[in-house]
Amino acid sequence: MSFAQIFTWGGGGVLLLLTLVQVAPIQVNPWSAIGRWVGKAINGDVLDKLGCLEKRLEKHVQADDERDADMHRAKILQFNTELLREKKHTEEDFNEIFYNINCYERYCKEHPDYQNNRAVHAIANIGRVYDDRLKKHDFL
Numbered sequence: 394m395s396f397a398q399i400f401t402w403g404g405g406g407v408l409l410l411l412t413l414v415q416v417a418p419i420q421v422n423p424w425s426a427i428g429r430w431v432g433k434a435i436n437g438d439v440l441d442k443l444g445c446l447e448k449r450l451e452k453h454v455q456a457d458d459e460r461d462a463d464m465h466r467a468k469i470l471q472f473n474t475e476l477l478r479e480k481k482h483t484e485e486d487f488n489e490i491f492y493n494i495n496c497y498e499r500y501c502k503e504h505p506d507y508q509n510n511r512a513v514h515a516i517a518n519i520g521r522v523y524d525d526r527l528k529k530h531d532f533l
Contacts, residue, residue: 458500459507465497466512473515476522484532487523494519 433440472490475482494516501509526532 458504462497462500462504462507465493465500468493469497469512469519470515473512473518476518481531481533484526487519487526487532490519491523 469490472482472486472493497509497512498516501507
């Protein structure tokens with residue numbers, strides 16, 4: 394038996410063995426592993442760039458979410474200022490500000506690192522004024 398025949402039969406045997414292992418119910422997938430390795434070798438630069446872009450996108454999404462929370466808080470504080478200046482509001486105005494309060498509080502709960510104690514008294518005051526107006530029926 395020559396070296397070429399041994400190499401041919403050996404290569405065929407390895408190919409058959411890898412295929413059988415791939416089909417077997419064992420969680421060893423050599424063809425998938427080889428495919429991933431080849432894919433990473435070919436597309437390594439693209440995957441690296443995508444990883445960098447993904448990190449940058451995550452930072453932008455985080456900044457955008459934080460900006461939304463800041464906007465909700467600003468609306469809450471503005472509404473409370475109007476209440477302190479005795480400006481009357483409709484019940485729909487209160488419903489809208491309660492929506493902002495819910496969004497703001499949900500963001501604060503989901504992001505414990507976010508500085509969220511800056512509107513606690515304003516939110517409490519808005520709830521108190523709403524309860525008073527609801528009892529007296531004196532919405533605009």
